[in-house]
Amino acid sequence: MLRRLTLPIRAIVESAFSEKFLPNVSGCSPNSGVRIITQSFASAGLHTSSVRQLGRHDRGGEGRYKPKEMTAGGENSSILEIRTSRIDDRFPDLQLPTRVFNGIMFKDLPIVNVKASMNNTIMTVTDVAGAVSLIRACGYDGFKNARKGTNVAAQATAFTLGKKMVQRGFKTVRARVQGLGPGRLASLKGLTLAGVDVVSITDNTPVSWNPPRARKQRRL
Amino acid sequence: MRHASFIARTVLVKNGGVDEAMALLNNVMSRDGFFEQFRRTRFYEKPFEMRRRVNYTKCRAIYNEEMSRRLAFLMRTNRTDPYPGSS
Numbered sequence: 001m002l003r004r005l006t007l008p009i010r011a012i013v014e015s016a017f018s019e020k021f022l023p024n025v026s027g028c029s030p031n032s033g034v035r036i037i038t039q040s041f042a043s044a045g046l047h048t049s050s051v052r053q054l055g056r057h058d059r060g061g062e063g064r065y066k067p068k069e070m071t072a073g074g075e076n077s078s079i080l081e082i083r084t085s086r087i088d089d090r091f092p093d094l095q096l097p098t099r100v101f102n103g104i105m106f107k108d109l110p111i112v113n114v115k116a117s118m119n120n121t122i123m124t125v126t127d128v129a130g131a132v133s134l135i136r137a138c139g140y141d142g143f144k145n146a147r148k149g150t151n152v153a154a155q156a157t158a159f160t161l162g163k164k165m166v167q168r169g170f171k172t173v174r175a176r177v178q179g180l181g182p183g184r185l186a187s188l189k190g191l192t193l194a195g196v197d198v199v200s201i202t203d204n205t206p207v208s209w210n211p212p213r214a215r216k217q218r219r220l
Numbered sequence: 221m222r223h224a225s226f227i228a229r230t231v232l233v234k235n236g237g238v239d240e241a242m243a244l245l246n247n248v249m250s251r252d253g254f255f256e257q258f259r260r261t262r263f264y265e266k267p268f269e270m271r272r273r274v275n276y277t278k279c280r281a282i283y284n285e286e287m288s289r290r291l292a293f294l295m296r297t298n299r300t301d302p303y304p305g306s307s
Contacts, residue, residue: 090244092230106226174226180258188238201241203229203249207258217263 092200101199102172109199110170114177114187119146121154121183123161125170134168136161138183154183155190162194174200 097107108128115122125134136157143153165173175188175198188198223229231245249255265273 092227185242192238198233200232207254211261214264
């Protein structure tokens with residue numbers, strides 16, 4: 001049974017983030033990895049097949065029919081564990097708060113808050129309690145008016161902030177990103193260019209499913 | 221209930237690969253409908269707009285379902301399973 005399951009699971013886990021197998025990974029639970037495995041099992045049941053069997057038939061028989069699983073590749077060792085662990089270590093688990101990064105526990109790492117709005121990007125560096133020690137926005141770096149709301153401005157600002165952070169000793173941080181502006185990715189890129197080690201990215205965009213009535217539509 | 225911060229909606233960065241981590245996070249979040257909801261709640265959606273949107277999505281879903289059914293019908297194969305036991 002295990003042998004029969006290995007290859008499809010590999011294919012599924014590989015394509016997990018481009019297809020619909022994992023609809024709900026960010027469901028904010030610490031054991032999302034467990035869900036991945038169970039879902040893979042469920043969908044793998046649809047087309048399980050032995051690797052060796054498929055390979056033999058394919059070579060011997062007609063060339064037209066190529067089973068999907070063949071494209072995934074060859075080996076049939078303990079792919080299940082390897083692949084799922086590789087997916088899992090992208091997502092937090094219950095041990096994450098106490099895991100040590102560069103000598104500091106994750107829960108004690110300083111936080112870079114990035115507010116990426118449409119018109120500006122504001123970054124602050126805080127400790128765990130939320131006390132601000134550094135702040136930087138695109139206007140500080142000479143980007144004014146509409147130019148503040150660009151990814152170039154965000155990256156430059158993050159770079160200068162990152163340099164300061166390294167000076168101050170904030171070398172390993174976790175990032176908390178808010179908003180969908182152009183600085184969402186660029187700011188983190190700038191930080192890494194400046195030599196800051198970003199350990200994790202957390203999204204903190206306020207999204208409500210029962211929001212108060214929003215402002216009226218823009219008339220263009 | 222609040223979700224635990226830095227556990228929820230969090231992706232770890234591997235080997236400084238901020239791009240990949242962010243892509244993964246965005247991927248997951250867009251699949252969960254966070255971005256769509258965010259975009260849609262920036263401005264008030266009048267009732268007629270909501271009706272139109274809902275009807276449009278309904279029609280689209282029906283059209284897509286029907287089209288995929290037709291395609292499956294056209295592409296059907298009528299032969300015995302060449303690899304019995306392997307599917």
